[in-house]
Amino acid sequence: MHRRLACVFLILPLGACQGWQSALDTHGPAASALEALFWTFLSVLGFVWVLTMGAVALSLRRRRPEGEDPLVTNPRRESRMGWTISGAVALTVVTVLTLTGLSYASQKHLFEKRDDVLTIKVTGHQWWWQVDYEDSQADKRFTTANEIHIPVGEPVLLKLESSDVIHSFWVPSLTGKMDLIPGRQNTLQIQADREGSYRGQCAEFCGWQHAHMGMLIVARPKAEFDGWRDNQIRDATAPQTDERKRGEQIFFSKPCVMCHQVRGTSAGGKVAPDLTHVGSRQYIAAGTLPTTRGNIAAWIVDPQSIKPGAQMPVIKIEPDELDPLVSYLEGLK
């Protein structure tokens, strides 16, 4: 409640605290602790600012008589100002030390990691996220893209790597960001306390489509999460309807297969998002378009006007091929 009040007070007309990618609309322990720390800092520093501005305003009163020699000083006033300033400096030192201490304490607490938890490897690509669920059993490992499902209330460890340039993994509602740097592996622990979808976005400039490198973290109860995982592990189901069968044929006769993988088929490209269960994801094109028939079609026909510079090329496709192809992809649940 105090949070909302503070919000209203500080940024009255704007209602900034809400939003599905907001650092002030938190749903995980780390992000909530960060938010509390943020408000603490803000109130202390805001107070300092008000005090300083008050002093500036008061100082504008004219104290010196007109025409007095600017070099003349009043020793009593001089020493009084000296003491006041020393006091202010001492207060500054105390404030700064306190804030440093607070910062360090919460830092220690925030970045503690456990390694006996669900581990997911996230690899940054220009401009999408590859997501590999790790497991000690080989048949429980699988790959997906741009959408990370996690069980509610459990910590999850992310291993962050990059295949090309530096990216940064940031889901503000859950925790602070961490960079993905080629040649290194960083780790980040996230936890969601409430069921829901939390949006994240690349936060380190990575080229033309940095603006459209989004992702979604979907937190669900453990049972639902397990069901989702079992489905993701499975290969793609073979198409049943005629339209989808035709769509599959078109998919395999087009350049799609050079880059994309559909597990359980001969499409084995590894340089673009895995499409095995693309129909089950809420968004396509890295958090850019909601997964609808229209959007899939638009993306296939002209990806370069939606994400100029993205690696997906414009391909030659006949008008009557589009519908079956979209049906095929949409059906990859």
Add this chain to the structure above:
Amino acid sequence: MSDVLATHEPVAPIGRKSEAYAPVNPRELRDNQIDGPELTTRLAKTWGTAPGLLGALSTVDHKIIGRRYITTAFMFLFLGGLSAVFMRLQLARPENGLMGPDLYNQLFTMHGTTMMFLFGVPIGEALAVYLVPLMVGTRNIAFPRLNAFSYYVYLFGGLMIWIAFMLNIGADTGWFSYVPLSGPEYSPGKRVDFWAQMITFTELSGLAVAVEIVVTVLKQRAPGMTLDRIPLFVWAVFVNSFVIIFALPAVMIASTMLILDRLVGTHFFNPAEGGDALLYQHMFWFFGHPEVYIIFLPATGFVSAIVTTFARRQAFGYLPLVLSLIATGFLSFGLWVHHMFTVGLPQLGASFFTASSMLIAIPNGIQIFCWIATLWDGRPVVKTPLLFVLGFFFIFVAGGLSGIMLASVPIDTQVHDTYFVVAHFHYVLIGGNVFPLLGAIYYWFPKFTGRMMSERLGKWNFWLAFIGFNMAFFPMHITGLMGMPRRVYTYQAEMGWGTLNLVSTVGALILFTSFVLFLINVITSLRHGMMAGPNPWESGTLEWAAASPPHPQNFDRIPVVTNREPLWAERSAIPVATGLSVDNRELIVSTVTEARADLREASPEPSLWPFIAAVATAVAFIGSIFTPWAVLWGGSAVGIALIGWFWPKGAKEDES
């Protein structure tokens, strides 16, 4: 070299003998032998600049070069501002189609690059080049030819990157150009190479000026200007020059390694061959953080000068002010890692930099407190320059405090690389540099041109800038907290950032309008401004003892300094030191701490060679973008130019 200076008191009834004395060479005309207008004219002839293009290109007058520096830096400020306006227009609405990512990335790279390298660093040095010799009471800057050279190099570098931008070779990897994005694999073509060489150009010129300032301040101060009588502005740019000397080489090395990786296939930043992408970040920010203070320190000088003059009281806490400048200079090298809190460094190491980043708030706090105390005990006259300084307090303190938030590792992991940071550093840089700078221009404009700027337009200028600035940048704090990352060319409507961005855009347009108003004020005041006497504000420092605009020789006779604010201490006339040659370029070299007049030293004559050397340097640098061999043949061209530059003139001094 054995000729030592004589002090004399030819006109003024007051005068003090300095310690140094030597017999005067009877064949040479000295400034104690003639007087009045004749002295002024003859000195002006000796120190003047020849007319015509050749004269203009070969001038070594620090005021002419300084004026060019200031004008050029402002030109780049306008170009940078214009690119910001285009960016803001693109971001005004979600999914705006005004421009694509390719142009947007080039624009924000040009904006950052221009503001940091072509405006931020040079503008402080530009004003220093103009003002420091006047403020310390000498006739020209030390190494005046180097000064001319540095200006041309700066100009060529700036023109190069902007012409490249107009030819669609604009760098597009940000003003920081992180590898591997800026490396050979992910930035094909020549765009990044132009950026890297622009760094070499501007840093070369920045280093040259820094050296000149250091030497001018240490060795050319007027007799009597002991260390504790140096004006605060001079202290600020003096400390600043040391920061420049230690910081800029880091980025030159980083950009050189980058261009080597790109051009000749070295592996400095290639992790597969044992290089490291983070190495670049460390080197860049080892420069990049002091850079912020390089931009800020001269502005503290402006503030000190303006506050003292308009509070009608000498600065309170001279010693703490100077010590905090020095402390800021030192500490600025210990905080670069706070730009890298999210790269996955060891936690303890990172928190050390939290502490050091917060620590720098202390010297800055002391400065703010001292200025407020000066105003407190003074008789503040709120003219436009002081208005801008008040705006500086409002904005800079807010920016500094949000900086304390960013210094905290945990908070930084949330707001790093978001619009919160964009808001923070515009509060610090525009508040901490541009507002004092505009105040400084209003303040020193009469000295530069002999005319006052319009107060009425000035007030409009200030209020539009103040309102526009806050409207543009305050909402960015919130968009950042709402999750908007930096350097995105667009955003989706459902993110809910649209309204705030629109407000920012309107604010940016108002801010830009205020700059147009400033430009109008400058242009109209140049022609129709009220005539200003030598000291229109009744300030206390030496530059106001010279004519407005100053004669080529600055002072007819070198003043002798008896107080920190000489013009306030010596109301009737300033005591002077005499004995300098009238027909040769001579100035006084004084001792480092006590500023006792030590030697008469010849100051170099105008020469075309610095210009030729700068052209040769430019050819070598630009050529090296295309072939490494350019370093070789370009280097020999530079060598030839330098031989011409330093060719012995057969002067007595050279031979003794």
Add this chain to the structure above:
Amino acid sequence: MNRIVAPAGIFLLLVLGACEREERAFRADPIATETEEKIALVPLSPGSGPPVEHRTGKGKEYEDNAYHVAQGKRLYTWFNCNGCHSNGGGGSGPPLMDDRWIYGGQIENIVQTIREGRPNGMPSFRGKVPDDQIWELAAYVRSMSGNVAKDVAPGRNDDMHPRPAENREPDSPPVAGGSIPPSAEMPQ
């Protein structure tokens, strides 16, 4: 007059050159159409006169553009060209970084080779690789033997390096002859 025109002309050329070299054409125009190139493999032709050739000029557009060549370099590994041709030194496929060209070293020849395939193992990629990407690949293949401008050729990649990067490769213009596998030789 000439003193103005000549520098202006040079400047204009520079401008045009720069625009072409640095353009980032994300989206080919017209979209996804296949060009018709006719280019001779040998200077021999029936009757008098040289063989009839027809070039659309698309090759130049791709060869002179840094972005296209760099894209070609990415696609070269993404589409597993290095599986047979290695890093250019050749493996089960012929080397690409030398001056010997079995089916011609012009960009149009290479496009043809990728598009149609060649005997003894080179598959046809028509329909599998969009035409524009074929041109990008071909432009990159040209750069491997130093046959595109130095300021267009890519620099090193961020991985292990078996050979100098393309922008440091010595020029080796295509020569006739060389070691041609028997299957590819001209019928005697």
